[in-house]
Amino acid sequence: xxxxxxxxxxxLRTAGRTSYAELARxxxxxxxxxxxxxxKLEKNGVITGYQAAIDPESIGLGITALIGIIPDSSxxxxxxxxxxxxxxxxxxxxxxAGVECYQLKVRVPKMADLEQLxxxxxxxxxxxxxxxxxxxxxKWEDRPQPITTGESEHGID
Amino acid sequence: xxxxxxxxxxxLRTAGRTSYAELARxxxxxxxxxxxxxxKLEKNGVITGYQAAIDPESIGLGITALIGIIPDSSxxxxxxxxxxxxxxxxxxxxxxAGVECYQLKVRVPKMADLEQLxxxxxxxxxxxxxxxxxxxxxKWEDRPQPITTGESEHGID
DNA sequence: CATGAAAAGAACTCCTT
DNA sequence: AAGGAGTTCTTTTCATG
Numbered sequence: 071x072x073x074x075x076x077x078x079x080x081x082l083r084t085a086g087r088t089s090y091a092e093l094a095r096x097x098x099x100x101x102x103x104x105x106x107x108x109x110k111l112e113k114n115g116v117i118t119g120y121q122a123a124i125d126p127e128s129i130g131l132g133i134t135a136l137i138g139i140i141p142d143s144s145x146x147x148x149x150x151x152x153x154x155x156x157x158x159x160x161x162x163x164x165x166x167a168g169v170e171c172y173q174l175k176v177r178v179p180k181m182a183d184l185e186q187l188x189x190x191x192x193x194x195x196x197x198x199x200x201x202x203x204x205x206x207x208x209k210w211e212d213r214p215q216p217i218t219t220g221e222s223e224h225g226i227d
Numbered sequence: 228x229x230x231x232x233x234x235x236x237x238x239l240r241t242a243g244r245t246s247y248a249e250l251a252r253x254x255x256x257x258x259x260x261x262x263x264x265x266x267k268l269e270k271n272g273v274i275t276g277y278q279a280a281i282d283p284e285s286i287g288l289g290i291t292a293l294i295g296i297i298p299d300s301s302x303x304x305x306x307x308x309x310x311x312x313x314x315x316x317x318x319x320x321x322x323x324a325g326v327e328c329y330q331l332k333v334r335v336p337k338m339a340d341l342e343q344l345x346x347x348x349x350x351x352x353x354x355x356x357x358x359x360x361x362x363x364x365x366k367w368e369d370r371p372q373p374i375t376t377g378e379s380e381h382g383i384d
Numbered sequence: 385c386a387t388g389a390a391a392a393g394a395a396c397t398c399c400t401t
Numbered sequence: 402a403a404g405g406a407g408t409t410c411t412t413t414t415c416a417t418g
Contacts, residue, residue: 071285079281086243086277089395091411101412103386116285120243121278121371124236128228128273129374136323136330151366158373163366166293173293173360177372203330209308209320212278212369215334216315217286246412248394258394260403 071116074099075107076217079116082108083214086120123212131177134205135184137191138170145196153194159187170201228273231256232264233374236273239265240371243277280369288334291362292341294348295327302353310351316344327358 074097081088081096090101090108097104111117126134141150147165154163154174162175174191178184184202192200231254238245238253247258247265254261268274283291298307304322311320311331319332331348335341341359349357 076286079279079286082279083281084276084278086279089411090413100387102388102414105412106385114285115282117279118282119241119280121241121280121369122236122239122243122274123276123278124240124371125272125275128271129233129236131372134321136321155367158370161370161372162368164291164293164362164368165364165366167361167363170360172366179375203327204324205321206324207322209322209329210312211319211321213315213318214278214281215288215318218336246394247396257404259396259405262395263402 073219075111075116076219078104078107079111080214080216082117082120086122126177126208130179133178133181133184134208135176135178136203136205137174137176137188138201138203139172139174139191139197140170140199140201141172141196142198145198147196150194150196154191157187157190159183230376232268232273233376235261235264236268237371237373239274239277243279283334283365287336290335290338290341291365292333292335293360293362294331294333294345295358295360296329296331296348296354297327297356297358298329298353299355302355304353307351307353311348314344314347316340 077097078093081093090105093108094101094104108117126132139150141147150172151163154160154172159176159178160174161177164173165171166173176184176187178187184204188200188202191197234254235250238250247262250265251258251261256264265274283289296307298304307329308320311317311329316333316335317331318334321330322328323330333341333344335344341361345357345359348354
């Protein structure tokens with residue numbers, strides 16, 4: 071993970087389809103070298119995939135909501151997690167330090183779908199309560215922040 | 228937005244670097260036709276970009292937190308939004324139907340950075356209160372749900 | 385690790401239907 | 402809106418420093 075790798079990662083984060091040839095020009099190497107570096111970044115788990123960013127409304131997912139989960143004391147978190155994972159509408163799932171120990175970001179086409187989804191989540195064993203907040207608008211999402219050259223050496227080359 | 232477009236979008240959402248030639252094979256068209264469709268999807272705002280997914284820890288962003296904002300009654304939301312947008316650590320920003328009318332997802336290298344960030348957000352004019360929750364783990368994030376062939380015809384071709 | 389060269393494949397443009 | 406042909410560029414492999 072040197073300066074060149076960081077530049078490559080920054081470029082791919084904001085323009086994920088940039089060709090190796092183009093990346094090579096930007097960082098002052100040849101295409102095979104860059105490809106080699108990118109392959110290593112993928113193997114080392116630094117780059118975990120590539121995604122086209124889609125406007126949710128355009129694909130009929132006009133409703134976004136955040137669902138907080140309050141578990142009961144006997145909750146089996148492995149099971150809860152598995153059950154949550156099986157619900158495709160849950161795009162993100164965070165385990166939190168708080169009373170609402172999960173927060174889900176969900177997307178659905180219609181309010182009726184959200185209602186159904188809330189019932190499905192609420193019915194999971196170990197879920198005591200849910201609290202849902204509708205998002206009125208997404209100001210921005212998944213904006214990549216530039217990598218600091220910082221003191222974060224994790225031994226990943 | 229026909230069935231072929233939906234298939235292309237689904238493929239690019241999960242494998243954003245798939246070549247046009249490969250996409251063409253998957254959907255039974257030629258590469259130029261697929262490229263044409265993808266260009267239109269980009270122009271129509273269906274595809275808004277391409278991003279490499281990065282493991283945050285690998286790039287020194289080991290701490291993720293959610294910050295809720297409670298505005299005061301005189302809050303100018305355009306200004307708040309502008310000030311928030313200028314903070315690079317805020318990766319996502321949702322405007323919510325609730326007392327905490329914004330939720331921010333932030334990533335920082337160290338706790339000290341989070342503390343500084345909370346003060347910075349709290350100091351924005353119109354922000355009455357903030358409430359921060361640390362995420363202990365990200366179970367998953369930005370998992371694309373397959374597009375329904377659904378009744379969502381928005382007139383985008 | 386990086387490079388250069390060479391072969392294979394993909395992208396892009398134009399033109400036709 | 403899709404296919405075909407031709408050109409250019411890119412990817413990929415491999416041998417070399």
